[in-house]
Amino acid sequence: MQHRTWPMPEWLQLSGQFVTLSPLDLERDVAALYTASHGTPEKETVWNYLPYGSFDSPLAMKDWMKQEMIDPIDVRPWTVFENATNAQVGVVALRAIVPDYGCAEIGDVWFTPTVQKSNVNTESQYLLLLHLFDHHTYRRVGWECHSLNHASRTTAARMGFLYEGRFRQHMWVKGKNRDTDWFAMTDKEWSRCKANFERWLYGDEKISLMELNNG
Numbered sequence: 541m542q543h544r545t546w547p548m549p550e551w552l553q554l555s556g557q558f559v560t561l562s563p564l565d566l567e568r569d570v571a572a573l574y575t576a577s578h579g580t581p582e583k584e585t586v587w588n589y590l591p592y593g594s595f596d597s598p599l600a601m602k603d604w605m606k607q608e609m610i611d612p613i614d615v616r617p618w619t620v621f622e623n624a625t626n627a628q629v630g631v632v633a634l635r636a637i638v639p640d641y642g643c644a645e646i647g648d649v650w651f652t653p654t655v656q657k658s659n660v661n662t663e664s665q666y667l668l669l670l671h672l673f674d675h676h677t678y679r680r681v682g683w684e685c686h687s688l689n690h691a692s693r694t695t696a697a698r699m700g701f702l703y704e705g706r707f708r709q710h711m712w713v714k715g716k717n718r719d720t721d722w723f724a725m726t727d728k729e730w731s732r733c734k735a736n737f738e739r740w741l742y743g744d745e746k747i748s749l750m751e752l753n754n755g
Contacts, residue, residue, distance in 0.1 A: 642679035700733035
Protein backbone atom coordinates (compact mmCIF):
# COMPACT_ATOMS: atom_id res chain seq x y z
CA MET A 541 0.00 0.00 0.00
CA GLN A 542 1.35 3.41 -0.93
CA HIS A 543 2.17 5.61 2.05
CA ARG A 544 0.43 8.98 1.98
CA THR A 545 1.88 12.15 3.46
CA TRP A 546 0.34 15.56 3.92
CA PRO A 547 2.02 18.92 3.29
CA MET A 548 3.53 20.95 6.08
CA PRO A 549 1.01 23.77 6.66
CA GLU A 550 2.04 26.90 4.80
CA TRP A 551 3.13 29.67 7.12
CA LEU A 552 1.44 32.61 5.45
CA GLN A 553 -1.03 35.37 6.20
CA LEU A 554 -4.59 34.23 6.93
CA SER A 555 -7.20 36.97 6.52
CA GLY A 556 -10.67 37.17 7.97
CA GLN A 557 -13.38 39.76 8.52
CA PHE A 558 -12.38 40.54 12.11
CA VAL A 559 -8.76 39.40 12.33
CA THR A 560 -5.66 38.88 10.27
CA LEU A 561 -3.21 36.17 11.30
CA SER A 562 0.28 37.18 10.28
CA PRO A 563 3.31 34.89 10.73
CA LEU A 564 4.98 35.89 14.00
CA ASP A 565 7.73 38.43 13.31
CA LEU A 566 9.86 38.92 16.42
CA GLU A 567 11.20 42.32 15.42
CA ARG A 568 7.77 43.66 14.49
CA ASP A 569 5.58 42.05 17.13
CA VAL A 570 7.32 41.39 20.44
CA ALA A 571 7.20 44.90 21.89
CA ALA A 572 3.47 45.23 21.17
CA LEU A 573 2.67 41.72 22.39
CA TYR A 574 4.63 42.32 25.59
CA THR A 575 2.75 45.55 26.27
CA ALA A 576 -0.57 43.83 25.55
CA SER A 577 0.12 41.05 28.06
CA HIS A 578 2.15 42.71 30.84
CA GLY A 579 1.94 45.62 33.22
CA THR A 580 -1.37 45.04 35.04
CA PRO A 581 -2.84 42.04 36.89
CA GLU A 582 -5.68 41.93 34.35
CA LYS A 583 -3.32 41.73 31.37
CA GLU A 584 -1.16 39.09 33.03
CA THR A 585 -4.08 36.73 33.59
CA VAL A 586 -3.34 35.45 30.06
CA TRP A 587 -0.41 33.49 31.55
CA ASN A 588 -2.37 31.83 34.38
CA TYR A 589 -2.74 28.45 32.69
CA LEU A 590 0.09 28.51 30.15
CA PRO A 591 3.28 26.60 31.03
CA TYR A 592 5.37 29.74 30.40
CA GLY A 593 5.13 33.48 31.09
CA SER A 594 4.90 36.07 32.30
CA PHE A 595 8.27 37.46 31.19
CA ASP A 596 10.65 39.84 32.93
CA SER A 597 11.24 41.93 29.80
CA PRO A 598 10.45 42.11 26.09
CA LEU A 599 13.91 40.64 25.44
CA ALA A 600 13.15 37.61 27.62
CA MET A 601 9.86 37.13 25.77
CA LYS A 602 11.62 37.44 22.43
CA ASP A 603 14.29 34.90 23.38
CA TRP A 604 11.66 32.41 24.55
CA MET A 605 9.58 32.85 21.39
CA LYS A 606 12.61 32.30 19.17
CA GLN A 607 13.64 29.14 21.00
CA GLU A 608 10.19 27.60 21.43
CA MET A 609 8.10 29.00 18.56
CA ILE A 610 10.36 30.06 15.69
CA ASP A 611 13.18 27.50 15.75
CA PRO A 612 11.21 24.20 16.11
CA ILE A 613 10.29 22.66 12.77
CA ASP A 614 6.89 21.40 13.99
CA VAL A 615 5.56 24.79 15.14
CA ARG A 616 3.89 27.55 13.12
CA PRO A 617 3.08 30.69 15.20
CA TRP A 618 0.92 33.62 14.11
CA THR A 619 0.39 37.06 15.60
CA VAL A 620 -3.29 38.00 15.72
CA PHE A 621 -4.08 41.49 14.44
CA GLU A 622 -7.52 42.93 15.18
CA ASN A 623 -8.66 44.41 11.88
CA ALA A 624 -10.62 47.26 13.45
CA THR A 625 -7.52 48.65 15.19
CA ASN A 626 -4.67 46.98 13.28
CA ALA A 627 -3.22 46.15 16.71
CA GLN A 628 -1.46 42.98 17.82
CA VAL A 629 -3.89 41.42 20.30
CA GLY A 630 -2.65 37.87 20.77
CA VAL A 631 -0.95 34.76 19.49
CA VAL A 632 -2.10 31.43 18.06
CA ALA A 633 0.03 28.57 16.80
CA LEU A 634 -0.01 25.16 15.25
CA ARG A 635 2.08 22.69 17.23
CA ALA A 636 2.95 19.01 17.10
CA ILE A 637 2.52 19.06 13.32
CA VAL A 638 2.93 15.56 11.88
CA PRO A 639 2.63 15.61 8.08
CA ASP A 640 3.02 11.82 7.93
CA TYR A 641 -0.35 11.49 9.68
CA GLY A 642 -2.11 14.70 8.64
CA CYS A 643 -2.38 15.81 12.26
CA ALA A 644 -1.63 19.00 14.20
CA GLU A 645 -2.61 20.80 17.39
CA ILE A 646 -3.75 24.36 18.00
CA GLY A 647 -1.79 25.76 20.94
CA ASP A 648 -0.07 28.77 22.51
CA VAL A 649 -3.38 30.59 22.33
CA TRP A 650 -3.72 33.84 24.24
CA PHE A 651 -5.52 37.14 23.69
CA THR A 652 -5.29 40.43 25.52
CA PRO A 653 -8.32 40.95 27.79
CA THR A 654 -9.58 43.80 25.58
CA VAL A 655 -10.65 41.31 22.88
CA GLN A 656 -11.57 38.28 24.95
CA LYS A 657 -15.17 37.08 24.47
CA SER A 658 -15.30 38.74 21.06
CA ASN A 659 -15.20 37.51 17.47
CA VAL A 660 -11.41 37.70 17.58
CA ASN A 661 -10.80 34.34 19.26
CA THR A 662 -13.48 32.49 17.32
CA GLU A 663 -12.42 33.72 13.90
CA SER A 664 -8.75 33.08 14.68
CA GLN A 665 -9.48 29.41 15.38
CA TYR A 666 -11.77 29.21 12.35
CA LEU A 667 -8.99 30.49 10.07
CA LEU A 668 -6.52 27.92 11.42
CA LEU A 669 -9.02 25.08 11.00
CA LEU A 670 -9.90 26.25 7.50
CA HIS A 671 -6.18 26.36 6.68
CA LEU A 672 -5.62 22.80 7.90
CA PHE A 673 -8.79 21.01 6.80
CA ASP A 674 -9.70 22.78 3.56
CA HIS A 675 -6.32 23.84 2.19
CA HIS A 676 -4.16 20.97 3.43
CA THR A 677 -6.77 18.19 3.87
CA TYR A 678 -5.55 17.32 7.35
CA ARG A 679 -7.30 14.50 9.18
CA ARG A 680 -7.20 15.67 12.80
CA VAL A 681 -6.64 18.85 14.82
CA GLY A 682 -6.05 18.58 18.55
CA TRP A 683 -6.60 21.01 21.41
CA GLU A 684 -5.09 20.55 24.86
CA CYS A 685 -5.45 22.67 27.96
CA HIS A 686 -4.98 22.76 31.72
CA SER A 687 -7.89 20.88 33.27
CA LEU A 688 -8.63 23.92 35.49
CA ASN A 689 -8.78 26.30 32.54
CA HIS A 690 -12.55 26.54 32.24
CA ALA A 691 -12.37 29.22 29.53
CA SER A 692 -10.20 27.05 27.27
CA ARG A 693 -12.32 23.95 27.87
CA THR A 694 -15.46 25.92 27.03
CA THR A 695 -13.87 27.42 23.93
CA ALA A 696 -12.94 23.99 22.61
CA ALA A 697 -16.43 22.60 23.22
CA ARG A 698 -18.29 25.58 21.72
CA MET A 699 -16.22 25.34 18.53
CA GLY A 700 -17.06 21.66 18.08
CA PHE A 701 -13.95 19.94 19.42
CA LEU A 702 -14.85 16.69 21.16
CA TYR A 703 -13.51 15.83 24.60
CA GLU A 704 -11.22 12.80 24.50
CA GLY A 705 -9.98 12.49 28.06
CA ARG A 706 -7.67 13.68 30.82
CA PHE A 707 -3.98 12.97 31.30
CA ARG A 708 -3.59 13.03 35.07
CA GLN A 709 -0.35 14.50 36.46
CA HIS A 710 0.70 15.21 32.91
CA MET A 711 3.04 18.11 33.74
CA TRP A 712 4.73 19.90 36.64
CA VAL A 713 4.34 23.58 35.77
CA LYS A 714 5.28 26.63 37.82
CA GLY A 715 5.65 24.51 40.92
CA LYS A 716 2.24 22.85 40.57
CA ASN A 717 0.69 19.73 39.12
CA ARG A 718 -1.09 20.07 35.78
CA ASP A 719 -3.72 17.63 34.60
CA THR A 720 -4.25 18.08 30.87
CA ASP A 721 -7.60 17.77 29.07
CA TRP A 722 -7.56 16.72 25.42
CA PHE A 723 -10.03 17.64 22.70
CA ALA A 724 -9.96 17.03 18.95
CA MET A 725 -11.80 17.68 15.72
CA THR A 726 -11.48 15.38 12.70
CA ASP A 727 -12.13 15.89 9.02
CA LYS A 728 -15.36 13.93 9.47
CA GLU A 729 -16.70 16.63 11.83
CA TRP A 730 -15.25 19.65 10.06
CA SER A 731 -17.99 20.18 7.46
CA ARG A 732 -20.66 20.61 10.13
CA CYS A 733 -18.41 22.68 12.40
CA LYS A 734 -17.34 24.90 9.50
CA ALA A 735 -20.96 25.68 8.62
CA ASN A 736 -21.67 26.53 12.26
CA PHE A 737 -18.61 28.79 12.49
CA GLU A 738 -19.73 30.69 9.40
CA ARG A 739 -23.34 30.91 10.53
CA TRP A 740 -22.26 32.35 13.90
CA LEU A 741 -19.49 34.64 12.63
CA TYR A 742 -21.09 36.01 9.49
CA GLY A 743 -24.81 35.26 9.67
CA ASP A 744 -27.60 37.41 11.04
CA GLU A 745 -29.06 34.78 13.35
CA LYS A 746 -28.30 35.32 17.05
CA ILE A 747 -27.63 31.84 18.38
CA SER A 748 -24.64 30.67 20.38
CA LEU A 749 -21.96 28.58 18.71
CA MET A 750 -22.24 26.09 21.55
CA GLU A 751 -25.94 25.62 20.75
CA LEU A 752 -25.19 25.15 17.07
CA ASN A 753 -22.54 22.50 17.66
CA ASN A 754 -24.57 20.70 20.32
CA GLY A 755 -27.85 20.93 18.43
